[in-house]
Amino acid sequence: MYAEAKTQLQTLRDLLRFAVSRFNDAGLFFGHGSASAYDEAVYLILHTLHLPLDQLDPFLDARLTTAEREQVLNIIERRTVEKLPAAYLTKEAWLGDFNFYVDERVIIPRSFIAELLRDQLTPWIEEPDDIHSALDLCTGSGCLAILLAHAFPNAAIDAADISTEALSVAQKNVRNYNLEDRINIIQSNLFAGLSGQRYDLVISNPPYVSAASMAGLPGEYRHEPHNALASGEDGLEATRVILENAAKYLNDRGLLIVEIGHNRETLERAFPHTPFTWIETSAGDEFVFLLKRNQLPR
Incomplete structure (x- = not known):
């Protein structure tokens, strides 16, 4: 043919x-x-x-x-x-007007958090210039860390990931945007390598695919790193760790924003007393939640 x-x-x-x-x-x-x-x-x-x-x-x-x-x-x-x-x-992917280098070492960028950063997380952040420290947890290609740097020009940003291979890609993208002086690349299994750090803002698009969903993924997804997708039996393995530890890494008025795929009902059953704020995105209000530090589970 x-x-x-x-x-x-x-x-x-x-x-x-x-x-x-x-x-x-x-x-x-x-x-x-x-x-x-x-x-x-x-x-x-x-x-x-x-x-x-x-x-x-x-x-x-x-x-x-x-x-x-x-x-x-x-x-x-x-x-x-x-x-x-x-x-x-x-070897490229786009989030809005931003393009990034990608290869098989990283998940292909796609995140509702990206569209929220275009508006500097309005109305939850009233003064973007007051954000002085931010963390992109599970940064992968570094795309959200780079968007953070553009949204909050006064912020020093940490971009953390467990995968050293992914961080090599993130470093390349950070260099491409000339942000080496503002974005710090850190190898860390979630918060494990961030001892003593405190942030005004933590965002994360962690692995959130359940075991059942992993088994039914189309072939295209099977080229992506397994550990960037799979998150235990119910898809919440990484999110639980984030919720249980985030308060220690947030300043008193700090915010946590996490994307969780289609797991809203499962998450609310697992944390029935946590007052999640579900942020409206182009696909609805069930994919990204926000919590203030004092709302996090103890």
């Missing part, structure tokens, strides 16, 4: 149609930035040809060179056969 495509497909429009057909036929899963086979095909083709990602129409009828055609068909084939997420093929 791909040998025939090399000789018969001529234009970007031809290759786009071919990619959408192959992606649909392969039953690919789109949960790492694109919403459909068409969106993913457009992104992969434009990226491979070094064209602007927001400009497709002017190039649709452009004829490709032999080398360009082979490059595009190669990435289409890898996406289809290996079921590699697009971000691992292009």
Whole structure:
């Protein structure tokens, strides 16, 4: 099929149609930035040809060179056969207007906390300039730590993760944004390596996938680091540790913000006396909670 495509497909429009057909036929899963086979095909083709990602129409009828055609068909084939997420093929991922280097050492950035940071966590933080210390726990690629630095310009930020491989990626992204003087990369199993630290703000997008959900994940997710996804039988293993220890690492008026996937009901059953504030996101109010220091379980 791909040998025939090399000789018969001529234009970007031809290759786009071919990619959408192959992606649909392969039953690919789109949960790492694109919403459909068409969106993913457009992104992969434009990226491979070094064209602007927001400009497709002017190039649709452009004829490709032999080398360009082979490059595009190669990435289409890898996406289809290996079921590699697009971000691992292009080595980049986006959160809003920010792009980050990623590879198989880190989970692909996707977090509702990112959209909350665009508004500097309004209304829960009234004066962003008063945030002087912040922690991104389970930082992975460092993406949320970098967004923290942009949202709170007076804050010194710690970015912690258990994985030294993930932290190598985070360090690369921190360098790319010239934030080495503001973001401190720390190897730590949750709070274990942060003894004596206190923060005005702690955010975390920890592992939160339950054992049952892990067993049913599409192939694309199986390329991501297992320990960045799995969190025990009910998906709350990491979140429990965070809730039980966060008060020791927050200043008196400090805030804790955690993303937990689809685990709201399970979490509220496990901590029935904890007054969670559920923050509205683009997908609803069941994915991210906020707690003040004095509301944390004792």
